[in-house]
Amino acid sequence: MDVEVAVIGAGATGLFTALDLSLRGVRVAVIDRGGLLSGTSGSMHGLLHSGARYVTNDMESARQCIAENQTLSIIAPHSIFDTGGLFVSLKGDDDAFIDFFLKGLAEAGINYREIEDPFRLEPNLNRDVEYAIWVPDKVVDPFRLFGGVAYLANKNGAKFLLHSEVKGISGSRVITEKGTINAKLLVNAAGPWASKISQMHSSESQVIELMPTIGLMLVFGEKLNEMVINRLRPPSDGDIVVPFYGRSILGTTAQVVEDPDKVEVEEEDIQYLIEEGSAMLPRLAQLRPLRHYYSVRPLLKGTSARTATRDFEIFDEGDMVTIVGGKLTTSRLMGEKTADLVSEKLGISGPSSTAKTEIPDALSLYSLKNTIGDEVYGQGYALARLEEVLQA
Ligand SMILES: Cc1cc2nc3c(=O)[nH]c(=O)nc-3n(C[C@H](O)[C@H](O)[C@H](O)COP(=O)(O)OP(=O)(O)OC[C@H]3O[C@@H](n4cnc5c(N)ncnc54)[C@H](O)[C@@H]3O)c2cc1C
Numbered sequence: 001m002d003v004e005v006a007v008i009g010a011g012a013t014g015l016f017t018a019l020d021l022s023l024r025g026v027r028v029a030v031i032d033r034g035g036l037l038s039g040t041s042g043s044m045h046g047l048l049h050s051g052a053r054y055v056t057n058d059m060e061s062a063r064q065c066i067a068e069n070q071t072l073s074i075i076a077p078h079s080i081f082d083t084g085g086l087f088v089s090l091k092g093d094d095d096a097f098i099d100f101f102l103k104g105l106a107e108a109g110i111n112y113r114e115i116e117d118p119f120r121l122e123p124n125l126n127r128d129v130e131y132a133i134w135v136p137d138k139v140v141d142p143f144r145l146f147g148g149v150a151y152l153a154n155k156n157g158a159k160f161l162l163h164s165e166v167k168g169i170s171g172s173r174v175i176t177e178k179g180t181i182n183a184k185l186l187v188n189a190a191g192p193w194a195s196k197i198s199q200m201h202s203s204e205s206q207v208i209e210l211m212p213t214i215g216l217m218l219v220f221g222e223k224l225n226e227m228v229i230n231r232l233r234p235p236s237d238g239d240i241v242v243p244f245y246g247r248s249i250l251g252t253t254a255q256v257v258e259d260p261d262k263v264e265v266e267e268e269d270i271q272y273l274i275e276e277g278s279a280m281l282p283r284l285a286q287l288r289p290l291r292h293y294y295s296v297r298p299l300l301k302g303t304s305a306r307t308a309t310r311d312f313e314i315f316d317e318g319d320m321v322t323i324v325g326g327k328l329t330t331s332r333l334m335g336e337k338t339a340d341l342v343s344e345k346l347g348i349s350g351p352s353s354t355a356k357t358e359i360p361d362a363l364s365l366y367s368l369k370n371t372i373g374d375e376v377y378g379q380g381y382a383l384a385r386l387e388e389v390l391q392a
Helices: 012-023 059-075 095-108 142-155 191-201 267-277 282-286 331-346 362-366 379-391
Strands: 005-008 028-031 085-090 129-135 138-140 159-161 166-170 173-176 179-182 185-188 210-220 228-231 240-244 247-251 291-300 312-316 320-325
Touching: 005 012, 012 028, 012 142, 012 331, 028 142, 059 095, 059 138, 059 331, 085 095, 095 129, 138 240, 142 159, 142 362, 142 379, 159 379, 166 191, 185 191, 185 331, 191 210, 191 291, 191 320, 210 267, 247 267, 267 282, 291 320, 312 331, 320 331, 362 379
Parallel strands: 005 028, 005 185, 028 159, 085 228, 185 320
Antiparallel strands: 085 129, 166 173, 173 179, 210 247, 210 291, 228 240, 240 247, 312 320
16 A cells, blocks of 8 residues: 555544644544554543643643633534533642632633532532632543544545554565555554554654553443533542443542553452542442453653653654644644645645634434334444545
8 A cells, every 4th residue: 555644543633633634634544453543532531621630730731621621522523522521629638729710710721610509410429529610621532533633634635554553664664464565655553553663663762751650440331420520629530420421430549560461450449449449439338340451652751651641742753754642632632733744754735723723423323223213233334334435
């Protein structure tokens, strides 16, 4: 296959990069060792950040999150649920942190309002909640959103090579399980595996170092909260509960690992998470989680897993551009900035248009419906059919 740009990784970052480039008329191929969103993006927490989580320690990420929260809500309303979010402070929590947090919200330009009677809105909240504040957190369905992004990229000429692991790189040629792709430039959007791709491409001294950090999430069979519930304290474990369709998802932990492919979850991690989360919603401790899942954050090497920036960084490595860090919430912006650099290197002019491009609700096109229009099979079926179309 001959293309101008080969994007390695069909996660949030790679897909928005591919869409951005294909809308600029660039011939792109997207390669992934699994299917669409088979890495971190398909196993995230479901929160479309307002940025409030970061206003006390990572102002740049906070600003990016609120801007992208608004943009994605306009271009992909079908995949975003405007639940709102509550930050709650419990008896014994540090009051000084509340002032610090409010100042940060104002500085980042994030709307907020104090809620006098949070128990009326969220009856399952711990009665020890002493202070609650509303912020514009939302919930995102990643498969619905990125099914649409992939579909639109493909409509604009992007080719997809899924279930095809990259085994080697020679200059800007990619050797995969299913064949070789000749490109002028490569984009390494392999998330927590970006170091491994960098190792295939670059000399030892230039390899990009990441701090792969696993996060555990627990899915509960009841929806205990209508809004995203966050603990009003410095970012910590078990401090966010996301309402996701009829369920509540508690997360997360942050544990640095050597290899993103070698991760084990211990029963004590599950119990620890329940303990932390039930401080906000005591009913969590009475329920057995339906299941747990985890994914790996592609964080840049920093001081600790909690303080490492959620900002992203782009590395120009000659015939490969590597993008790492960030959040799913900021993936459109990450794709835009990556595509800007790639376009410059290819000598193509013209700005990004993804911020104003409507993302189609593609998964609904591929779902199987009965005669009255109800879906017979769920998202997995629609996704598999979409993947067949993308690779045809
Ligand atoms: C526990 C947890 C919870 C999170 N929750 C949220 C949240 O609620 N909101 C939010 O905004 N962000 C959240 N994030 C962050 C967000 O999910 C990630 O920043 C984002 O999904 C990363 O996307 P990506 O495309 O860079 O990486 P990925 O989604 O991991 O994509 C990389 C792709 O590269 C592919 N790949 C790797 N190696 C190869 C190879 N050799 N050949 C071919 N393909 C390869 C992988 O299969 C994968 O599909 C969370 C992260 C974690 C870990």
